[in-house]
Amino acid sequence: xxxxxxxxxxxxxxxxxxxxxxxxxxxxxxxxxxxxxxxxxxxxxxxxxxxxxxxxxxxxxxxxxxxxxxxxxxxxxxxxxxxxxxxxxxxxxxxxxxxxxxxxxxxxxxxxxxxxxxxxxxxxxxxxxxxxxxxxxxxxxxxxxxxxxxxxxxxxxxxxxxxxxxxxxxxxxxxxxxxxxxxxxxxxxxxxxxxxxxxxxxxxxxxxxxxxxxxxxxxxxxxxxxxxxxxxxxxxxxxxxxxxxxxxxxxxxxxxxxxxxxxxxxxxxxxxxxxxxxxxxxxxxxxxxxxxxxxxxxxxxxxxxxxxxxxxxxxxxxxxxxxxxxxxxxxxxxxxxxxxxxxxxxxxxxxxxxxxxxxxxxxxxxxxxxxxxxxxxxxxxxxxxxxxxxxxxxxxxxxxxxxxxxxxxxxxxxxxxxxxxxxxxxxxxx
Amino acid sequence: xxxxxxxxxxxxxxxxxxxxxxxxxxxxxxxxxxxxxxxxxxxxxxxxxxxxxxxxxxxxxxxxxxxxxxxxxxxxxxxxxxxxxxxxxxxxxxxxxxxxxxxxxxxxxxxxxxxxxxxxxxxxxxxxxxxxxxxxxxxxxxxxxxxxxxxxxxxxxxxxxxxxxxxxxxxxxxxxxxxxxxxxxxxxxxxxxxxxxxxxxxxxxxxxxxxxxxxxxxxxxxxxxxxxxxxxxxxxxxxxxxxxxxxxxxxxxxxxxxxxxxxxxxxxxxxxxxxxxxxxxxxxxxxxxxxxxxxxxxxxxxxxxxxxxxxxxxxxxxxxxxxxxxxxxxxxxxxxxxxxxxxxxxxxxxxxxxxxxxxxxxxxxxxxxxxxxxxxxxxxxxxxxxxxxxxxxxxxxxxxxxxxxxxxxxxxxxxxxxxxxxxxxxxxxx
Numbered sequence: 001x002x003x004x005x006x007x008x009x010x011x012x013x014x015x016x017x018x019x020x021x022x023x024x025x026x027x028x029x030x031x032x033x034x035x036x037x038x039x040x041x042x043x044x045x046x047x048x049x050x051x052x053x054x055x056x057x058x059x060x061x062x063x064x065x066x067x068x069x070x071x072x073x074x075x076x077x078x079x080x081x082x083x084x085x086x087x088x089x090x091x092x093x094x095x096x097x098x099x100x101x102x103x104x105x106x107x108x109x110x111x112x113x114x115x116x117x118x119x120x121x122x123x124x125x126x127x128x129x130x131x132x133x134x135x136x137x138x139x140x141x142x143x144x145x146x147x148x149x150x151x152x153x154x155x156x157x158x159x160x161x162x163x164x165x166x167x168x169x170x171x172x173x174x175x176x177x178x179x180x181x182x183x184x185x186x187x188x189x190x191x192x193x194x195x196x197x198x199x200x201x202x203x204x205x206x207x208x209x210x211x212x213x214x215x216x217x218x219x220x221x222x223x224x225x226x227x228x229x230x231x232x233x234x235x236x237x238x239x240x241x242x243x244x245x246x247x248x249x250x251x252x253x254x255x256x257x258x259x260x261x262x263x264x265x266x267x268x269x270x271x272x273x274x275x276x277x278x279x280x281x282x283x284x285x286x287x288x289x290x291x292x293x294x295x296x297x298x299x300x301x302x303x304x305x306x307x308x309x310x311x312x313x314x315x316x317x318x319x320x321x322x323x324x325x326x327x328x329x330x331x332x333x334x335x336x337x338x339x340x341x342x343x344x345x346x347x348x349x350x351x352x353x354x355x356x357x358x359x360x361x362x363x364x365x366x367x368x369x370x371x372x373x374x375x376x377x378x379x380x381x382x383x384x385x386x387x388x389x390x391x392x393x394x395x396x397x398x399x400x401x402x403x404x405x406x407x408x409x410x411x412x413x414x415x416x417x418x419x420x421x422x423x424x425x426x427x428x429x430x
Numbered sequence: 431x432x433x434x435x436x437x438x439x440x441x442x443x444x445x446x447x448x449x450x451x452x453x454x455x456x457x458x459x460x461x462x463x464x465x466x467x468x469x470x471x472x473x474x475x476x477x478x479x480x481x482x483x484x485x486x487x488x489x490x491x492x493x494x495x496x497x498x499x500x501x502x503x504x505x506x507x508x509x510x511x512x513x514x515x516x517x518x519x520x521x522x523x524x525x526x527x528x529x530x531x532x533x534x535x536x537x538x539x540x541x542x543x544x545x546x547x548x549x550x551x552x553x554x555x556x557x558x559x560x561x562x563x564x565x566x567x568x569x570x571x572x573x574x575x576x577x578x579x580x581x582x583x584x585x586x587x588x589x590x591x592x593x594x595x596x597x598x599x600x601x602x603x604x605x606x607x608x609x610x611x612x613x614x615x616x617x618x619x620x621x622x623x624x625x626x627x628x629x630x631x632x633x634x635x636x637x638x639x640x641x642x643x644x645x646x647x648x649x650x651x652x653x654x655x656x657x658x659x660x661x662x663x664x665x666x667x668x669x670x671x672x673x674x675x676x677x678x679x680x681x682x683x684x685x686x687x688x689x690x691x692x693x694x695x696x697x698x699x700x701x702x703x704x705x706x707x708x709x710x711x712x713x714x715x716x717x718x719x720x721x722x723x724x725x726x727x728x729x730x731x732x733x734x735x736x737x738x739x740x741x742x743x744x745x746x747x748x749x750x751x752x753x754x755x756x757x758x759x760x761x762x763x764x765x766x767x768x769x770x771x772x773x774x775x776x777x778x779x780x781x782x783x784x785x786x787x788x789x790x791x792x793x794x795x796x797x798x799x800x801x802x803x804x805x806x807x808x809x810x811x812x813x814x815x816x817x818x819x820x821x822x823x824x825x826x827x828x829x830x831x832x833x834x835x836x837x838x839x840x841x842x843x844x845x846x847x848x849x850x851x852x853x854x855x856x857x858x859x860x
Contacts, residue, residue: 102526120770251845291845343818344818350853362818362820373549379544387802390776407788411561415688426675
């Protein structure tokens, strides 16, 4: 049952936007030790951690998946077809995001360009745990391949027999990822940070994970490795107007709640009656779901907010900045211009979050915990950096000279001015 | 004098790419205390720090610069003209970077869009110190304004009489920035992180600074505020082929070296003789520069590398990933495809770094310390986040249903599948 908060004041928004607190139990010492060992002992340290944490004795790292070119044992044809369709959609939306070079002549003889250049070496982390998250392989692997990253590696924990789930291998194969390491946890992040004999050092690490992986990714930044974004538990906010369908809204809230006990679901509606109907549906539908226990826990820190004033409702939504925002309405389009902060938005009564989680084409790796105010979700651009180029002719530097010299001298940087004037002198003496 | 390293082996590249180590002398305790005080006591804490660090007693924060609409006392017409020209160039290059909405129909009834939405509230930090860095105001203020950020605030340390340099106010006025606070140092970063009675809490902080500001920006991320990029001392790498001009190369190296004692300049060339000629020029030109002492210090940890093999030279350059890369050559274009990691590139013998520092149109806020492998410099996109939208019709969800349900069930997320099937049932019962 979602507790109802009726027309909260804006001064209460900050408190209402707080997410469930994540407990980092003295992770620093643990992660630091793993990083130091992997840095010093390379592969051997990683193998030891796999033995310790995953209870598997491995002798080599690279998964051989030549077998996947023809047959894929262990996954059904139905699942392969589904992954193929999702791949197709994700690919077409992410391919459209590639940006052409921008070229501007700012002055006669002065040309500026901005070019997207792929990040050379990227590491994709796919969590293990209760289910094989092959969908995340597509979400990270497809844009990496489209961007043209020279080296794409994938780390994911092995199962108890040392294998990687065939659906993960199949998705990786579709994305053209050839280097897969059965390594999970903080030791995977450490290995990609420093490089080992087998695992390459990468420039940027992508992907979700548990608290150890999350902390390790943050820690990796101290050693020159970039990460996709700060991580936190998944969340959805459903905005429901008078045309929303309580059964659908409840199903969407439950889909989010089943992710984990720290997931957060928020309902913003314009009538108490509607929330009552959603609460009835939550009770009726949740008992039929296998993850009932997890759902009960995550619903404990979830809530419904009622706003009589639509503008205030969206003021709250933008301050909350949800990872997923569902606009449950037959007229969803009319709200779009009010949306200023969100990761991914689902418009209409027939657009569940699970569509974007798997197969609509959008990415499901999204900013949580309010980071949607400043961060984008993973997209093709996340696998590029933009380099600017300028070309200046002798005529161009003459045209620019006065401006540069005046500014440099005002900033007391005579050497900057001199780099221009020495060129002018040469031009005049020619 | 640049020491010469002749044809280093790739195994030595990592060591050669190391930047001068920055000493963070127990900054954590200092910064944490400032953050706590500003969080608790707001304006009063900030005013106290201004009194303590800037030796000024202030009573209010907002700089009144209505005076700048007509006249700008304290700066010359020449400087105003120069700032106007630089503004124009930076504006035209950054305006061209705005990305249109991307729209892809991935399947009948399924439409995905990606939209750039401005970050709502941004804070620009402009350092004080020996010179007023009005050029950085343009580099941050222009793209912020083009992006359409709702609230743009600027913090910069006051001088001893409590004022802000008129050139900074003039540049801010051109960019349309109305809220300027005479606050510098870690207290400015803390104020923008938490908000005070006068200074708004922001979503993202941009701009360079000393080690206190750098550490404070990193620290701000723990409180949900994004930053432009990790910061480090400025650096240039000049690649010179046989058509390079030693006088120009020396002038460019000196322009970088004058930034500060921890600046690094690297010369990559194909002949020892060329480096000797550059060293002679460095000696001759440096004595004429007012920042001779700083230059001497920064040249101490700089070096020249000789490569007989051009491919190896660019392998090193890409591993170094310089903030600024000058291609000193009459045929600079032939090297462009070899450049994989750099912040901003200056092509040709008549293209000094100072052009990009001030007025070519490119941005001068760039990734240092190897971060150019994964980070872009500040650009218009840095003031946006991208939100994805999906619209799915009843027909669309029917088309997608099998794919989503199969994938969700394989990932053991029955609630995700249910959010789809409940909609199908409703459609069928209609």
